[in-house]
Amino acid sequence: MKPLEQTRFNNLYQSYLNELILQGKSPKTIDCYSRCLRQITQYFDTCPDHLSTEELKTYFLHLVEHKSWSLVKIARNAIQF
16 A cells, blocks of 8 residues: 555544444454454555445455355454444
C-alpha cells in the first residue's frame, strides 16, 4: 500500500477496534475480526472499504478453496461489522 493509504487504513483499523470494544465483543472475537480485516487488506493491498462486491466474492471464493467455510463466515461477519 502507498504510505497515505496505509495511514488511512491504520486510522480506520483503530476505529474498527474501538467499535468492537465499545460493542462489548470478547477478546477472541476482536482478535478474529481484526485478523480477518488485516488479511483481506493484505490480499488486495488496499483499504477494505474500497472493495467492490465482486472483489469480496473473489476473496470469499479464495477462502473456500484454500481455507475453510467457517473462516468465510468469520470473515464475512468481520467485514459486515
